[in-house]
Amino acid sequence: MIRKKLSPRQKMINLMYVVLMAMLALNVSSDVLEGFSLVDEGLTRSKNNSNVQNEQIYKELDAAMKQNPEKTRQWFEKAQQVRKMSDSLYMFAEDLKLQIVREADGKDATLDNIEGRDNLEAATHVMLAPAVGQGEKLKKAIESYRDGITKMINDEQKKKIISANLSTEVPQKAKLMGKNWQEHMFENTPVIAAVTLLTKLQTDVRQAEGEMLHQLISNIDVKDVRVNQINAYVIPNAQTVVRGGKFSAQIIMAAVDTTQRPEIYVGNTLLKSENGRYETVCGSTGDFTLKGYLVMKNGNGETIRREFSQPYTVVEPSATVSATMMNMLYAGYQNPISVSVPGVPINKVNLSMTNGTLTKKGNGEYVAVPSKVGEDVTFTVTAENEGRQQEMGKFSFHVRKLPDPTGYIQYTDAKGNTSRFKGGRISKQALVSAGGIGAAIDDGLLDIAFRVTGFTTMFVDNMGNVVPEASTSAQFTQSQLGKIRSLNRGKLFNISNIQVVGPDGIQRTLTSPVEVIIQ
Numbered sequence: 016m017i018r019k020k021l022s023p024r025q026k027m028i029n030l031m032y033v034v035l036m037a038m039l040a041l042n043v044s045s046d047v048l049e050g051f052s053l054v055d056e057g058l059t060r061s062k063n064n065s066n067v068q069n070e071q072i073y074k075e076l077d078a079a080m081k082q083n084p085e086k087t088r089q090w091f092e093k094a095q096q097v098r099k100m101s102d103s104l105y106m107f108a109e110d111l112k113l114q115i116v117r118e119a120d121g122k123d124a125t126l127d128n129i130e131g132r133d134n135l136e137a138a139t140h141v142m143l144a145p146a147v148g149q150g151e152k153l154k155k156a157i158e159s160y161r162d163g164i165t166k167m168i169n170d171e172q173k174k175k176i177i178s179a180n181l182s183t184e185v186p187q188k189a190k191l192m193g194k195n196w197q198e199h200m201f202e203n204t205p206v207i208a209a210v211t212l213l214t215k216l217q218t219d220v221r222q223a224e225g226e227m228l229h230q231l232i233s234n235i236d237v238k239d240v241r242v243n244q245i246n247a248y249v250i251p252n253a254q255t256v257v258r259g260g261k262f263s264a265q266i267i268m269a270a271v272d273t274t275q276r277p278e279i280y281v282g283n284t285l286l287k288s289e290n291g292r293y294e295t296v297c298g299s300t301g302d303f304t305l306k307g308y309l310v311m312k313n314g315n316g317e318t319i320r321r322e323f324s325q326p327y328t329v330v331e332p333s334a335t336v337s338a339t340m341m342n343m344l345y346a347g348y349q350n351p352i353s354v355s356v357p358g359v360p361i362n363k364v365n366l367s368m369t370n371g372t373l374t375k376k377g378n379g380e381y382v383a384v385p386s387k388v389g390e391d392v393t394f395t396v397t398a399e400n401e402g403r404q405q406e407m408g409k410f411s412f413h414v415r416k417l418p419d420p421t422g423y424i425q426y427t428d429a430k431g432n433t434s435r436f437k438g439g440r441i442s443k444q445a446l447v448s449a450g451g452i453g454a455a456i457d458d459g460l461l462d463i464a465f466r467v468t469g470f471t472t473m474f475v476d477n478m479g480n481v482v483p484e485a486s487t488s489a490q491f492t493q494s495q496l497g498k499i500r501s502l503n504r505g506k507l508f509n510i511s512n513i514q515v516v517g518p519d520g521i522q523r524t525l526t527s528p529v530e531v532i533i534q
Contacts, residue, residue: 054211055211058211058215061218062214062218065224065225069221069225069228072229076090076228076231076235079091079235086235090234094228097164097224097228100164101160103156103160104156105220105221108220109217111141111142111149112209112214115137115142115206116131118141131206133206138205139201139202139204142200142201150198150201151197153197160181161177161181164177164227167230173226177223177226180219180223181220183196186199276289277291277310277311278309278310279307280310281293281307282306282307286307293305297329299329300329301328301329301360301362302360303326303327304326305324305326306325307323308320308323309321328360342413343412344392344415345385345414345415345417345519346386346387347384347385347517347520348385348417348517349384350383350384352366352380353379354366354379354381359398359400361379364397365397365398366395367397368394369393370387370393371383371386372384389414390414393409393412394411394412396408418456419456419525419527420455420463420515422452422453422513422528423452423454423457424451424510425453426441426446426448435453435455436531439531440532440534441531441533441534443500443502447496451486451488451490452467452470452513453489454515464518466489466515468487468488468489468514469487470511470514471512472491472510473509474498474502475506499533502533506532506533507532509529512525513525513528513529
């Protein structure tokens with residue numbers, strides 16, 4: 016059987032785990048502690064070697080940037096991002112190592128000469144102490160770094176390796192004991208073991224950094240693709256720009272090989288188009304992103320893959336019609352308001368108002384309730400534009416009191432249709448069945464109901480005297496109903512002094528009576 020030769024790094028990691036298995040609960044032997052020291056020294060050498068290799072790549076990127084900034088800039092900037100991320104986690108681990116050692120040996124202690132290597136309380140205090148323990152913060156920093164760096168790596172196998180090296184998964188045995196990751200790693204852990212674990216983290220960080228740097232430098236060093244046609248292109252971020260916003264476009268000179276077209280994948284679907292044009296019917300509104308990648312061969316026959324991503328926005332077709340003679344709202348009434356901004360998704364449009372309250376109903380619909388009669392309402396429309404709120408306009412409306420309603424008697428005719436009787440001839444049966452009166456603004460545009468709180472009927476007796484009968488509700492009194500039943504055909508009476516309360520809370524008495532003639 017052929018045995019696979021282990022790398023020096025893997026040998027050191029294996030040795031560390033062997034040493035960990037040899038630890039006793041509260042009685043750590045000097046041999047075990049010495050083993051940890053050896054593992055830490057080996058990891059430190061590996062870490063330093065990775066540092067040297069990574070710095071060499073950074074120098075190559077610096078040189079490439081000076082020589083050809085246009086070609087190198089995007090990869091150089093990504094490299095600086097990788098360096099910042101990696102240095103942040105690396106220095107955090109370094110600071111934790113020093114904190115643990117100084118907790119054990121005093122404030123002047125250094126990592127070069129650790130005296131309290133077997134101290135079981137220092138790491139526990141620094142990493143797990145209530146309120147000040149750094150364990151949870153370290154866990155989140157590792158996860159953030161792992162997620163950030165793996166998103167940049169194209170090679171799936173390398174992604175898995177980096178994810179495994181920087182895993183914060185708690186082993187099943189520790190889970191059964193109720194421990195989280197930081198407790199599993201640092202609870203009752205000797206100082207030298209905690210330092211070794213943090214050195215291993217630093218080594219993993221530098222190796223992940225190195226993998227990413229190799230990928231970036233390889234992008235710069237991709238062999239040239241032979242071309243036979245050069246064209247100029249303008250690629251706008253958006254073709255619709257709101258006044259006050261920015262028109263942004265990338266102007267490039269693109270070289271193509273007309274004898275070899277790249278394969279274009281939108282998502283994971285091959286685009287069957289000779290000229291690379293992509294079209295789709297936009298059936299819904301909102302923000303979308305066109306994503307995919309291109310694949311083609313370079314001069315050496317190697318496959319080149321390049322990702323692309325282009326956001327775009329779909330908005331509803333819209334138009335604004337303004338009736339300047341009807342810019343009016345009613346005080347105390349729930350006035351429906353709608354708002355839209357051409358070219359802007361409705362979910363990015365906001366409305367505010369003065370002199371009243373505004374309630375959002377959704378899809379650009381609002382209900383406005385003005386407070387004071389005679390004081391104008393001003394609506395301010397804002398929209399999100401390039402990550403900031405931009406004012407799109409102000410609109411003023413006059414505020415007036417709701418007009419007086421009209422009194423009516425609601426009845427059902429012989430065909431079952433509901434009607435509102437506002438004066439004239441009506442059958443005695445319809446009157447008695449109605450039981451009372453109502454009031455509303457009913458002009459064909461508005462239908463605003465008012466609550467009737469009282470009214471007076473004016474009957475004429477056989478002597479020609481006017482006999483008033485008052486009701487303190489919207490219903491006919493028994494006396495009123497008796498007089499109605501006693502009326503002969505052609506006789507009339509009036510319903511006057513109708514007292515109502517509108518949705519604005521204002522009580523009023525209607526001046527126009529309802530004249531009733533018995534049919």
